[in-house]
Amino acid sequence: MLQLIENRLKGLSPAESLVARWILAHPRDAANSTLAAVAAACEVSEPTVIRFCRHLGLGGFRDLTLRLTESLSQPSSFVHRDVNRDDTIQDAAAKVMDSAIQTLVSQRSLLRNVDIGKAANVLARARQIVFAGIGGSGHVSDDAQHKFFRLGIPCSALSDPPSIQQFAAIAERGDVLVLTSNSGQWPELSAAASMSRQRGASVIALTDPTSDLAAAADIPIPCGSEDETSLYTPRNSRLSQLAVLDVLQVATALELGDAAANRLRRTKMALSGDLTA
Amino acid sequence: MLQLIENRLKGLSPAESLVARWILAHPRDAANSTLAAVAAACEVSEPTVIRFCRHLGLGGFRDLTLRLTESLSQPSSFVHRDVNRDDTIQDAAAKVMDSAIQTLVSQRSLLRNVDIGKAANVLARARQIVFAGIGGSGHVSDDAQHKFFRLGIPCSALSDPPSIQQFAAIAERGDVLVLTSNSGQWPELSAAASMSRQRGASVIALTDPTSDLAAAADIPIPCGSEDETSLYTPRNSRLSQLAVLDVLQVATALELGDAAANRLRRTKMALSGDLTA
DNA sequence: CTGAAGCATGTAGCAAAACTACAAGAAAAT
DNA sequence: ATTTTCTTGTAGTTTTGCTACATGCTTCAG
Numbered sequence: 024m025l026q027l028i029e030n031r032l033k034g035l036s037p038a039e040s041l042v043a044r045w046i047l048a049h050p051r052d053a054a055n056s057t058l059a060a061v062a063a064a065c066e067v068s069e070p071t072v073i074r075f076c077r078h079l080g081l082g083g084f085r086d087l088t089l090r091l092t093e094s095l096s097q098p099s100s101f102v103h104r105d106v107n108r109d110d111t112i113q114d115a116a117a118k119v120m121d122s123a124i125q126t127l128v129s130q131r132s133l134l135r136n137v138d139i140g141k142a143a144n145v146l147a148r149a150r151q152i153v154f155a156g157i158g159g160s161g162h163v164s165d166d167a168q169h170k171f172f173r174l175g176i177p178c179s180a181l182s183d184p185p186s187i188q189q190f191a192a193i194a195e196r197g198d199v200l201v202l203t204s205n206s207g208q209w210p211e212l213s214a215a216a217s218m219s220r221q222r223g224a225s226v227i228a229l230t231d232p233t234s235d236l237a238a239a240a241d242i243p244i245p246c247g248s249e250d251e252t253s254l255y256t257p258r259n260s261r262l263s264q265l266a267v268l269d270v271l272q273v274a275t276a277l278e279l280g281d282a283a284a285n286r287l288r289r290t291k292m293a294l295s296g297d298l299t300a
Numbered sequence: 301m302l303q304l305i306e307n308r309l310k311g312l313s314p315a316e317s318l319v320a321r322w323i324l325a326h327p328r329d330a331a332n333s334t335l336a337a338v339a340a341a342c343e344v345s346e347p348t349v350i351r352f353c354r355h356l357g358l359g360g361f362r363d364l365t366l367r368l369t370e371s372l373s374q375p376s377s378f379v380h381r382d383v384n385r386d387d388t389i390q391d392a393a394a395k396v397m398d399s400a401i402q403t404l405v406s407q408r409s410l411l412r413n414v415d416i417g418k419a420a421n422v423l424a425r426a427r428q429i430v431f432a433g434i435g436g437s438g439h440v441s442d443d444a445q446h447k448f449f450r451l452g453i454p455c456s457a458l459s460d461p462p463s464i465q466q467f468a469a470i471a472e473r474g475d476v477l478v479l480t481s482n483s484g485q486w487p488e489l490s491a492a493a494s495m496s497r498q499r500g501a502s503v504i505a506l507t508d509p510t511s512d513l514a515a516a517a518d519i520p521i522p523c524g525s526e527d528e529t530s531l532y533t534p535r536n537s538r539l540s541q542l543a544v545l546d547v548l549q550v551a552t553a554l555e556l557g558d559a560a561a562n563r564l565r566r567t568k569m570a571l572s573g574d575l576t577a
Numbered sequence: 578c579t580g581a582a583g584c585a586t587g588t589a590g591c592a593a594a595a596c597t598a599c600a601a602g603a604a605a606a607t
Numbered sequence: 608a609t610t611t612t613c614t615t616g617t618a619g620t621t622t623t624g625c626t627a628c629a630t631g632c633t634t635c636a637g
Contacts, residue, residue: 038587085623335595
């Protein structure tokens with residue numbers, strides 16, 4: 024959470040960044056204060072504080088205090104520190120692993136406020152699922168397709184804008200489009216989301232909750248909106264995306280019940296050769 | 301916190317113990333609800349809920365929600381428990397995330413005994429790097445190729461046995477073959493590793509350290525050897541593989557020094573449009 | 578240089594939420 | 608049976624978070 028605030032710092036207006044800096048300096052106080060107290064301490068008005076919360080993708084001030092206490096209580100053993108050129112190889116390795124772990128830990132708490140059941144419900148009834156993403160997110164989509172087809176649902180994965188737009192043009196009611204994007208700022212993806220919805224398909228978006236894409240989707244799922252600033256930091260958000268898609272797959276399997284369980288069992292057996300016997 | 305409530309249970313009046321039991325049964329709901337909602341759910345009056353809070357030594361209802369989110373986010377050390385069909389969607393989601401985190405935590409300690417520097421050294425001097433894997437590991441290879449090319453090293457990714465064997469047949473000194481396999485038991489991969497080495501190429505294998513493939517490689521890197529037994533457990537080892545490849549990429553970048561740093565910087569700028577200006 | 582448009586910020590008011598005071602009823606003690 | 612005490616709910620008060628609107632600043636076209 025604090026990490027998230029720090030990353031967003033430069034994108035905020037003067038008054039709001041005042042709030043951000045005060046919270047970063049007194050996180051413990053902020054978590055236990057009232058809206059009025061925080062506004063007074065920052066010497067800004069109350070609505071400014073609320074607007075600050077909204078810019079972070081939170082529901083309001085109440086949400087902020089909850090998230091703050093949450094992140095303050097988390098173990099700090101895997102806090103992320105950037106790799107720099109003077110690190111030894113072993114230090115760098117530990118840092119990269121730590122940041123990966125930290126990413127998943129934050130994603131875990133992000134998911135607490137998401138209605139996974141709603142997404143699972145839609146996915147379970149899908150006529151077909153199309154996973155789509157550009158660049159690195161394309162590989163995430165491939166992975167998802169490779170995982171969901173085992174539930175017996177027709178699946179495909181698209182990773183270039185022309186294909187994605189073509190699909191949007193022929194999407195039908197019952198189709199589910201799952202879009203993955205780190206920033207959520209590619210206009211092509213938002214356009215595909217809008218057109219698909221217009222044609223009656225459902226759109227799930229794994230992306231920054233404040234992005235255009237999230238706004239264009241039926242079911243936005245906040246995902247890995249963290250930093251990615253440092254030169255040597257890998258794109259950890261894809262790990263979040265993969266893990267969230269795992270969550271969705273498991274949730275969908277539970278929703279589908281025995282039928283899905285049997286298919287999963289048979290796919291496992293296929294690999295160990297038990298089916299041929 | 302939940303423990304504390306349980307201890308105090310018998311010392312409470314009837315109406316208050318109603319509240320206590322409801323909170324113990326629905327801690328997550330309680331943390332996100334309002335006083336009125338909790339009172340309604342327990343079928344008691346609002347002051348009763350407040351009195352309950354005071355009996356616990358808390359300041360009020362506000363305090364209760366804070367403390368609850370706090371203790372709920374204290375990850376139960378992310379120990380892995382299998383998802384089963386009776387889990388609620390939210391429970392299943394937490395379990396999936398926990399198992400993903402646990403996988404990375406163990407991978408982190410596995411890496412402590414691996415000479416990353418040796419692998420980075422080989423990679424940094426490579427004429428070309430070929431990433432190869434079958435099935436799910438194929439996507440991991442794609443991701444790696446998509447990441448390493450930014451260092452300026454010629455890279456490709458192969459994900460089917462025929463292609464992999466063809467590459468092994470023409471591998472040369474200076475080429476590096478990075479094989480990824482969960483079990484390390486596909487004979488095709490071990491054969492490709494042996495032939496590549498025989499022809500003077502280096503072979504790095506991300507796999508089970510006791511496997512045939514690990515034995516056939518120059519530099520084996522233990523990776524995600526955990527079992528993936530349960531029906532609903534995702535293949536977490538691929539998260540380990542991705543993270544380890546991140547580590548290798550960062551290590552290689554550090555080994556290459558300024559040249560790689562500049563290339564990384566330019567690839568970042570390309571995305572934000574700064575190069576065209 | 579002027580005026581319009583858009584953005585940032587604050588003021589005032591509102592609805593809800595949390596909390597308090599008090600009273601009614603039940604159980605226990607005299 | 609009467610008083611006392613303890614438990615619980617009702618009604619009211621204060622606080623809190625939030626929204627609608629207005630003001631002022633910046634930016635940019637003409």
